[in-house]
Amino acid sequence: MKWHLTLDAGNSQLVGVLFHNQARVGGFRLPTHPHPSSQELVEAFRSLLSAVSEGRFQLTVCSVVPALQPVLMDAVRLLEPAYFHWVDWSSPHGFTASDSASREIGADLISGLVGAREFGQEAFVVIDCGTATTLTLLSQQQRILGVAILPGLVTQMHSLTRSASHLPESVGLQPPAYPYGNDTVEALQSGIIYGHAAAIEGLIARYRTLLTPQRLTAVGCGGLFHRIRSLCPTVEIVETELVNLGCRVLGARAYAGGNSAPVETQRTFGP
Numbered sequence: 001m002k003w004h005l006t007l008d009a010g011n012s013q014l015v016g017v018l019f020h021n022q023a024r025v026g027g028f029r030l031p032t033h034p035h036p037s038s039q040e041l042v043e044a045f046r047s048l049l050s051a052v053s054e055g056r057f058q059l060t061v062c063s064v065v066p067a068l069q070p071v072l073m074d075a076v077r078l079l080e081p082a083y084f085h086w087v088d089w090s091s092p093h094g095f096t097a098s099d100s101a102s103r104e105i106g107a108d109l110i111s112g113l114v115g116a117r118e119f120g121q122e123a124f125v126v127i128d129c130g131t132a133t134t135l136t137l138l139s140q141q142q143r144i145l146g147v148a149i150l151p152g153l154v155t156q157m158h159s160l161t162r163s164a165s166h167l168p169e170s171v172g173l174q175p176p177a178y179p180y181g182n183d184t185v186e187a188l189q190s191g192i193i194y195g196h197a198a199a200i201e202g203l204i205a206r207y208r209t210l211l212t213p214q215r216l217t218a219v220g221c222g223g224l225f226h227r228i229r230s231l232c233p234t235v236e237i238v239e240t241e242l243v244n245l246g247c248r249v250l251g252a253r254a255y256a257g258g259n260s261a262p263v264e265t266q267r268t269f270g271p
Contacts, residue, residue, distance in 0.1 A: 003057035011131040017244040038074035060251030111246030129222035153158035197231035
């Protein structure tokens with residue numbers, strides 16, 4: 001199917017991207033606090049769908065927010081896509097993992113790894129910066145080796161400033177010129193932003209040691225990675241909408257393999 005609408009529903013925001021074949025033709029971002037209504041979501045999607053000349057499109061959804069599922073289900077029904085796919089472990093990703101990982105790994109991490117595979121067949125670590133920062137490690141042999149989870153940049157900042165009454169309530173996430181500060185704001189920015197980047201760089205270095213002699217490529221994505229991009233020199237690829245890219249690939253595979261059912265034939269949505 002030529003037109004493919006993808007939605008990455010995370011804890012901080014919803015990211016929609018419309019693809020025509022493999023080309024991105026538009027997108028939107030909505031905050032998830034408070035949760036948007038299904039009508040708000042449909043309106044955002046329809047602004048993109050005005051470009052769909054044939055009137056038929058596929059929709060693929062990746063969500064890690066259970067509370068949003070009713071909203072997403074209603075939006076899917078209102079949009080009436082020709083075919084629909086909900087990303088989960090049964091999606092055609094081609095990866096293997098331990099039993100515990102295959103039961104617990106999120107749809108966003110699966111989609112991110114599928115998106116990373118569009119850049120090559122070597123081992124990958126995907127760094128996704130949002131409410132949490134996750135590092136997901138994939139071997140050359142298509143095995144998901146595991147995941148590291150860090151508190152995200154905003155999560156760290158809020159946790160610290162709200163736990164100590166003498167700290168400022170709001171601090172911008174811009175790194176100061178040096179990894180230390182001469183006032184409280186700069187000190188917080190230095191510790192959290194430079195510290196976050198150093199944690200990521202340190203984990204990547206450990207992964208490269210562990211996977212030797214495999215070549216490991218690091219990919220950065222997510223709404224907050226741009227805040228630390230300049231501080232993570234060993235991250236070779238930056239693709240903010242990597243999860244949506246993976247959704248497009250997974251949805252296309254499911255449709256081609258007969259696993260992406262017409263909406264009218266589905267009684268329920270989700271895993």
